[in-house]
Amino acid sequence: MIRDGEVSALKKLLESGEYSPSQKMTRKTESSVFDRRTVEALYETMTKFSINYIDFPISSGKESVVFKAYSSKKPLAVKVFKTSTLKFSNLSMYINGDYRFAKERKSRANMVLLWTRKEFVNLNACHDAGAWVPEPFGFHKNILVMQYLGTRAKPSPSLRKVKTPEIYFEDIIHNMRKVYHDAGIVHADLSEFNILIYRRKPYFIDMGQSVSQDHPSSKEFLARDIRNMCSFFSRNGFNISEEELLREVTNG
Ligand SMILES: Nc1ncnc2c1ncn2[C@@H]1O[C@H](COP(=O)(O)OP(=O)(O)O)[C@@H](O)[C@H]1O
Ligand SMILES: [Mg+2]
Structure with missing residues (x-):
């Protein structure tokens, strides 16, 4: 130190x-x-x-x-x-x-x-x-x-560590849309580990591997992010199909 x-x-x-x-x-x-x-x-x-x-x-x-x-x-x-x-x-x-x-x-x-x-x-x-x-x-x-995301004493917990992750799902979808639709970026490693809860909002971190939408594999990376999040949502009692989440994140 x-x-x-x-x-x-x-x-x-x-x-x-x-x-x-x-x-x-x-x-x-x-x-x-x-x-x-x-x-x-x-x-x-x-x-x-x-x-x-x-x-x-x-x-x-x-x-x-x-x-x-x-x-x-x-x-x-x-x-x-x-x-x-x-x-x-x-x-x-x-x-x-x-x-x-x-x-x-x-x-x-x-x-x-x-x-x-x-x-x-x-x-x-x-x-x-x-x-x-x-x-x-x-x-x-x-x-x-x-x-820095966190309090003076400790850094923000990941989505995986919080007790009631489901209260953040709507904001996570909103943020996925901001990142993809508004910023034109595919995270490419999105999971409950790379989302921190800071001031009651889901913050996406760890974007070294993230790519522009124009990257030839961006659709594939996006599909994987969607799959990971759908799987985490459904393990926590919230069912949304991959097709529907994809629509929410990409459509105008
Ligand atoms: N801005 C930040 N504020 C607080 N904690 C952070 C921040 N960025 C990363 N961390 C913590 O450090 C960990 C590792 O960072 P991350 O960017 O995910 O790198 P990697 O997973 O590639 O090692 C995260 O899981 C999180 O706990
Ligand atoms: Mg990470």
């Missing part, structure tokens, strides 16, 4: 070269430790976004770590994509075919940077369209900075 006033400590650590000096990491450590470049990027991000300190990690997954951070008392969420474990082959199907990224160099080294920017661009399009998503503030290298 990097506490108040310890930006300089992070800097010192970097200068001392003690922080994972070799880029090579064992399988065991690569899931929990950042490589040197990422620590540098984190330091630069703190400067760029005037972040005073990084609080607790909200989540630590295989491909990203999300921290709560503070910029002059304002909480932020900082999502750090791991450069070492992000799987190139899994990413390319969501980037190739998206005309917004057609001209980009898709080298392995560039992929994680593209992915970070892609999540930013997706969140931005959805936010501009008035959908409930965390407001994206910006990005730097492999790090995304966005609105």
Whole structure:
């Protein structure tokens, strides 16, 4: 944990070269430790976004770590994509075919940077369209900075964790429509895990893989999102057919 006033400590650590000096990491450590470049990027991000300190990690997954951070008392969420474990082959199907990224160099080294920017661009399009998503503030290298969803004490729970998910279903459908119909985006990994309940509204998160409607596989990705949500709805006593949900989400 990097506490108040310890930006300089992070800097010192970097200068001392003690922080994972070799880029090579064992399988065991690569899931929990950042490589040197990422620590540098984190330091630069703190400067760029005037972040005073990084609080607790909200989540630590295989491909990203999300921290709560503070910029002059304002909480932020900082999502750090791991450069070492992000799987190139899994990413390319969501980037190739998206005309917004057609001209980009898709080298392995560039992929994680593209992915970070892609999540930013997706969140931005959805936010501009008035959908409930965390407001994206910006990005730097492999790090995304966005609105923190939660209270001072704890981050917002996922839809999966709330006691009465059914009270959010109508708003979820409304948000699916905002994202697809108004923003022109297909989430492509929509599920009860990637919906957070914040101030009684369902916020869609995790949009790195989201694609433009024009992506050649967008219909397929949309159908999968619809299938996942119908299945979650029906497990919670709300029946809507996939055809009907598709109509609700797409029709003018
Ligand atoms: N803006 C945010 N505010 C609060 N918590 C967040 C925010 N973004 C992500 N999280 C938390 O971090 C977890 C992982 O983030 P997510 O974007 O879903 O990445 P991934 O699932 O690819 O690791 C989420 O399930 C959620 O609990
Ligand atoms: Mg997720």
